[in-house]
Amino acid sequence: MRFWSAPTGLFPYSFDEVVSVFWDRYPNSFAKHIVSEDVLERKVTENTIVTKKLIVKQGSSFLKRVPRWLSRMTEIRTVPVIEESIYDRRTRTLTTYTRNVSHNELFAMHERCIYRPNLDSLSVPMTDLMRSVYIYINCGRMSGVYEKVMLMGFKKSVSS
Template identity: 30%
Template structure:
């Protein structure tokens, strides 16, 4: 078994970071995600919200892996989350449902309100392979390496959604306005957008957004001018 953990600090408060995390699909940094569907949602007696989502992801097997053991490079995952709005904590567990003998992946993510109105994300992953044939350690090492790379892209996707949420609070949007994208294309290439940390807070909803804000960049990315 291989184990990896990492913590990360967002400069935004817990509410907006948690919202961005659950809205992260689709985004151009997660083109390997084919679908994401809610299959159950309930409010517990203590006031927390439990949600189960079914996610289909596309992946590439390494060249050295015997192709006859995996019929397709796609995998179903189940994501089980619980949101505690009173304690300001999100717990999320994701695990794969198929190809378990080749690789079993279990990811635990926690978002917790930190000091100075910031948010702490702690991620843990356990990767286990029961494949054998002298490839167990190689498969587990490959899984950890891929997870680390995807973790960085996942944060970039969350940062993109955070920027979109900030911009949506700064400028009015008319219903049915076709000039503003409501859903990001699932398989479009990632735009070049700087993801510097934001220390400012927006208390005035009437403030005018920057001329080259995220919405403008997204519009230019989706509908480039000729």
């Protein structure tokens, strides 16, 4: 099992801009790994919008590089994930929780992102992103290696 928190990211856009783009992320030409996105549930209250989506992604790129004889995980081509997002107008935060909902006997990957206005930047509005991930893989003796590779891929995606 691996847990990692990324250094706080900074978007050179206002919080309102980041949130409005978040709602309309897919489809787009930069996210070719997304097969589909469906809203399962949405609740709107006085100060919050809570949304639950089913997003189908193509399998992890590192799995495609693993020799077939090494792992049954190489057969995974798509991974459906649930993304739950909570936009809170009062606290000015957008929190997302994303987790896989299939292949749970083989692996679990849970990600949390918290977006909020950057309070240090007074001249130009900016948005902070705090991100963490939990990874667990159940593949016998190779589990630790797979977890390390999966975490490296996640770190690379965060930094790019």
